[in-house]
Amino acid sequence: MPAPTHSFTAIAAVYFILAGAPLAVAAVGHEAAGRGFWIEFAVGLGFVGFAMLGLQFALTAKFQRLSTFLGLDALLHFHRQAGLIAYGFILLHIGILIAASPDYAAFLDLRVDPVRALALWAAVGALTALVATTLWRKRLGIAYDWWRLGHAVLAALVLLIGIAHILRVGWYVDDVWKQTTWLGTTLAAAGLVAYARGWKPLVLRRRPWRVTAIHPERGQAWTLDLEPVGHDGMSFQAGQFAWLTLGESPFALAQHPFSLSSSATRRNPVSLTIKAMGDYTSTIHRVDPGAPAYLDGPYGSFVLDDEADGMVLVAGGVGITPIISIVRTLRDEGRCIPTLLVYGFASEDEALFLDELAAMGAGPDFCFVPVVEHPDDGQEGETGRVGAQLLDRHLPEDREGMRYFVCGPEPMMDVVEAHLRARGIPLERILSERFNLA
Ligand SMILES: Cc1cc2nc3c(=O)[nH]c(=O)nc-3n(C[C@H](O)[C@H](O)[C@H](O)COP(=O)(O)OP(=O)(O)OC[C@H]3O[C@@H](n4cnc5c(N)ncnc54)[C@H](O)[C@@H]3O)c2cc1C
Structure with missing residues (x-):
């Protein structure tokens, strides 16, 4: 909330x-x-x-x-x-x-x-x-x-x-x-x-995890499935994140935050989807199934509260990871609330979870708007960057009781947040998750 x-x-x-x-x-x-x-x-x-x-x-x-x-x-x-x-x-x-x-x-x-x-x-x-x-x-x-x-x-x-x-x-x-x-x-x-x-x-150290599988995704990203070893795992709210430490020791220097991308209805395994962005994340694809790991979490306030009458989700690039967890959780809980998902990505080759989201886009309560920055010739649908005019074309008329979730590259988040504020959305109904901490 x-x-x-x-x-x-x-x-x-x-x-x-x-x-x-x-x-x-x-x-x-x-x-x-x-x-x-x-x-x-x-x-x-x-x-x-x-x-x-x-x-x-x-x-x-x-x-x-x-x-x-x-x-x-x-x-x-x-x-x-x-x-x-x-x-x-x-x-x-x-x-x-x-x-x-x-x-x-x-x-x-x-x-x-x-x-x-x-x-x-x-x-x-x-x-x-x-x-x-x-x-x-x-x-x-x-x-x-x-x-x-x-x-x-x-x-x-x-x-x-x-x-x-x-x-x-x-x-x-x-x-x-x-x-x-x-x-x-x-x-x-x-x-x-x-x-x-x-x-x-x-x-x-008393609550170790193990990587059970690693699935390649589009756009230089990998999904790691992790299962708890000797304990009952982690209960989290969709949209939250955990600090991941890979290896035998929880004291290791490298500890990085990643959103839980799996449905919050599933405790075992939980999934993290990680895009190669720098020194650490570029090594994720080399992790072997069976590798020991530690998860410190869950953390974060990027979560849906029970009072929301509807949701506008705006994601860019790898910022889709907490949002896919929210969408999957609602689906698995059978909870129907009107949802608009605007998802910007560079090209279809880069778009995480595109097929899954496109399939959900057919539902009556779920409207999916993919936005391709670099479209192929003759590509239909929204193209370019997620910005003010694009949002105005899709934002619902009835905004009372809606919650707004924004996660993506800094410039996109700045534009979207400013536009939502300009459209009269109160600050407390806009939730943002910024991946770049430094
Ligand atoms: C709340 C949150 C959720 C995130 N969820 C995801 C996700 O689901 N999938 C995904 O691919 N990425 C996610 N990230 C981003 C991810 O944590 C960084 O991309 C990753 O830590 C970069 O590490 P690097 O060494 O590969 O890159 P670098 O090039 O070294 O770092 C790039 C930037 O990442 C941040 N960063 C790097 N190391 C750390 C660290 N140990 N702790 C905190 N921040 C760090 C810093 O802002 C840094 O400037 C999330 C970040 C946050 C804060």
């Missing part, structure tokens, strides 16, 4: 309270030191920036409920923006302090206190590397899995040096309860890393 706006507001409110909490902690029982506005302001920025860095760990700890509720893409988008703001706050903290009183430059002076200065330079360097490798990962040629590992290590380093800095400087943290609060929350942030990278894989 789409997350209600007031729930988003509640989560945002909790975030802002936690990010601002250090200011309240600092203010309790502290007497004004007469250092002037700019110095106090800079110290406040430092506290809030550091608290935001700590909260970054909570956003990426893969809490199933949080990511199911908000959506992984929204969560990671927020994580990214919050990280940039926290970085800005910390740079301003340093810059304003030195501008307000040049004595503060001594903190970074290797001649004054080499250990302290080295640690602070290391923290600023690590923070800058975190931001730069996130913004320019592809340009720097860093593989996603290595980037993820490096990101965690750099973040932990910044956290460690940051808390040491706060405690050593000692301003506003002179009481034992304040020091304990700071240490406790920093340890909690470190605990979140241990939870995501240690505890979760340990739990997964």
